[in-house]
Amino acid sequence: MKRLNKYLVSEYIKIFFGSLFFFVMLLTLADIIPRMEHYFEFPELVKNFIFFHLTRAAYNAYFSFPLSSMFASTFILGTMVKNKEMLACYNAGVSLFRFATPLFIFVISLSVLLIPYWEYIVSPFNEISFVHEQIAYHRSSSTERNNILFFGSDNYVYHIDSYNNVSDTMSNLVLLKKDNNGDDESRIKAKTATWDTNKNIWIAKDVSIVDFNFPLGGIVTNIDDAYNLRTHDEFILDVKEEPRHFQREKRFETLSFSNIKELIDIRKSINTDTKDLETEFQFRLAFAFAPFVIVVLSTLFAKFSTQSVLVVSLAFVIISALIYYTILMLGVSFGRSGSLPPIVGAWAANFIFLATSTYIFRRYY
Numbered sequence: 001m002k003r004l005n006k007y008l009v010s011e012y013i014k015i016f017f018g019s020l021f022f023f024v025m026l027l028t029l030a031d032i033i034p035r036m037e038h039y040f041e042f043p044e045l046v047k048n049f050i051f052f053h054l055t056r057a058a059y060n061a062y063f064s065f066p067l068s069s070m071f072a073s074t075f076i077l078g079t080m081v082k083n084k085e086m087l088a089c090y091n092a093g094v095s096l097f098r099f100a101t102p103l104f105i106f107v108i109s110l111s112v113l114l115i116p117y118w119e120y121i122v123s124p125f126n127e128i129s130f131v132h133e134q135i136a137y138h139r140s141s142s143t144e145r146n147n148i149l150f151f152g153s154d155n156y157v158y159h160i161d162s163y164n165n166v167s168d169t170m171s172n173l174v175l176l177k178k179d180n181n182g183d184d185e186s187r188i189k190a191k192t193a194t195w196d197t198n199k200n201i202w203i204a205k206d207v208s209i210v211d212f213n214f215p216l217g218g219i220v221t222n223i224d225d226a227y228n229l230r231t232h233d234e235f236i237l238d239v240k241e242e243p244r245h246f247q248r249e250k251r252f253e254t255l256s257f258s259n260i261k262e263l264i265d266i267r268k269s270i271n272t273d274t275k276d277l278e279t280e281f282q283f284r285l286a287f288a289f290a291p292f293v294i295v296v297l298s299t300l301f302a303k304f305s306t307q308s309v310l311v312v313s314l315a316f317v318i319i320s321a322l323i324y325y326t327i328l329m330l331g332v333s334f335g336r337s338g339s340l341p342p343i344v345g346a347w348a349a350n351f352i353f354l355a356t357s358t359y360i361f362r363r364y365y
Helices: 002-041 043-082 085-091 096-136 257-268 275-288 290-304 309-337 342-364
Strands: 144-151 156-164 169-178 184-196 201-212 227-237
Touching: 002 043, 002 096, 043 096, 043 290, 043 309, 096 257, 096 275, 096 290, 184 227, 257 275, 275 290, 275 309, 275 342, 290 309, 290 342, 309 342
Parallel strands: none
Antiparallel strands: 144 156, 156 169, 169 184, 184 201, 201 227
């Protein structure tokens, strides 16, 4: 049995890495072809184009792992069914689940390794690839964010025309203070607000402050009683937000697990929404274990293999991948919108596929 297990895993590894290379090349070509016209227009930037696609390959490999795992397991087991090798195992009293256990162990080990693979390879490589993409497509790495609407702590709402990440300066700031009913308590308008790194405070300039004092029912008899207007050349903002809350966030593809956790902590520190980040974090974890979930399901396909093992394997991979990714993206969308808890939305596809596989194993094998 040990020799059979060794043979199964060694054959699986060959097909797995071969199919992984194939899928990565396919995704890379799909990325290159629409850009060919631009490449020919700027041949002097060919070095940046090459570095972009080479470093992007790590990202493509990450998302090709489930497809490669499924194809390899379906192809290997299908070939063994075709060659009557599986029949010999059944006659020897070896069940399909027991026979495929070495594959499950190997793939779940691979899934665990996908987490540090994203953390230490995909995430930094994506940063490099986007730098070369900016150069190749003449895109400047902007130091400013424009038209910011930000919901801060203590019922503050920020409207900012632009925020400079280098000088940590807000331009044309409107800061609304809301009460618990959502009505305006006060409004601060400032030409600029700059972070003082020595005192850790925001110093606003050319400031006008309105304290609203509307009576119950909203009926105003005297406009002077309705609000109190004050002006200041310089004013210290009494808020909890710091520059890190306004700085431009990295693209999701470049965020490592530790980056996402840090951003979640930053947002929670001022009681702002974190559903999108929590869903992204759970999605990364769930997708890391997608190869294992899909291999368990693909093992069941061996029974339906025919003489055309390659064609059948590809067909099962395409159909199952479409179903899996559709459920996965729907779950992630529901998680980010708040329709589902982030952990439920991100893991829904894995739960459904694993539950389906478990039922079929117990019912028919």
